[in-house]
Amino acid sequence: MTTMREYQTYFEKLANHIEGLDEVFSHSCFISRIKEEIQVEVKMFNPNNMIAMIGLAKLAEDKLSEKCKNTKQTTWKSQIFQSGHKPP
16 A cells, blocks of 8 residues: 555455454554554544544655655755756
């Protein structure tokens, strides 16, 4: 799975097949399979239900995605400057 939305769909399909799944255990299972960077962001807000947890995870994913995009641009620019080329 590549996105939180895909993981959410996958997780919900699995969870719906298990009767009597404890809510706390369900939350623990959900969070344990996402990227550590996203886990930290979600846990920081201590969500008390699955809807909040999923929403925070999606926001953290967006934030991480934006950060990675900016890092790639910065890295690319610094490579140009280090190689002796002048900025445009």
